[in-house]
Amino acid sequence: MKNVKKITGVLMFIFMLIGGVMSAQDKVISPNQLPKTAKNFLASHFKGIAVSSAVEDREIYGVDEYKVHLNNGMKMEFDSSGNWKEVDGKHQKLPYGFIPTAIRNYSTKNFPNTYIMKIEKKRWSYKAELSNGLELEFDRNGNFKRIDD
Template identity: 75%
Template sequence: MKNLKKITGAFVLFFLFAGGFIFAQDRAINANQLPKTAKNFLALHFKGIDVGSATEDREIYGVDEYKVYLANGVKVEFDSKGNWKEVDGKHQKLPYGFIPASIRNYAAKNFPNTYVIKIEKERWSYKAELSNGLDLEFDRDGNFKRIDD
């Protein structure tokens, strides 16, 4: 009887896990369907640059993230609430308004002839890629940790 419960439990977990992959999908959306926080971010930091396309990544439990591709090639990823997670300039200089001041200052002081072309905000850290190809890692307060290879 115990084995039957374990096997049944394993099947239920398997189908729930597999179902997440089956039902997970990207769906094209209109830019005005983005969360207000995301729309405000784009209006403030990428003023005058049109949204080329936008998608929402839907999971079984709801929207997981949004991806926005701007007309100038920049890609911005937002979490389900519209907070930015990653901004990839595709080798273009990113606007500095949303990048923490300590990261901007560190890059400007230590790598004066470079600029940030990509930044990722993770739960406990930031990763910034510079125009010279270096990847810098910072803690969540923006303090330099290391150069990442």
């Protein structure tokens, strides 16, 4: 009887594990299926650059994020509502229209011969990677904090 309970418990654990893995997966979607906020962001800041792929990253509880690749090689990540989380120019200069003004001003003033080629927005901060390889950290208001090694 003890062995039956152990086997039943192990089988239940395996089925739960398989179910969790199967429900958390990526799904290729049409760019038209992106949230309106993400579509507006792309239209405003990357006008004329076609989307080569869009992926919906699903977790057990629903959509976690969207990953978008553009034909020019740039990629970006959006949260479940379509707000940008990360934009990677893949060594190309990013359009500055969506980057907070304080971050733009600091980087152009202090590093005049460089450009921002990647930016990541976290809950309480921003991280910007410059074309010279430096990574700058800013607080959520865009105030410079430090150079990240």
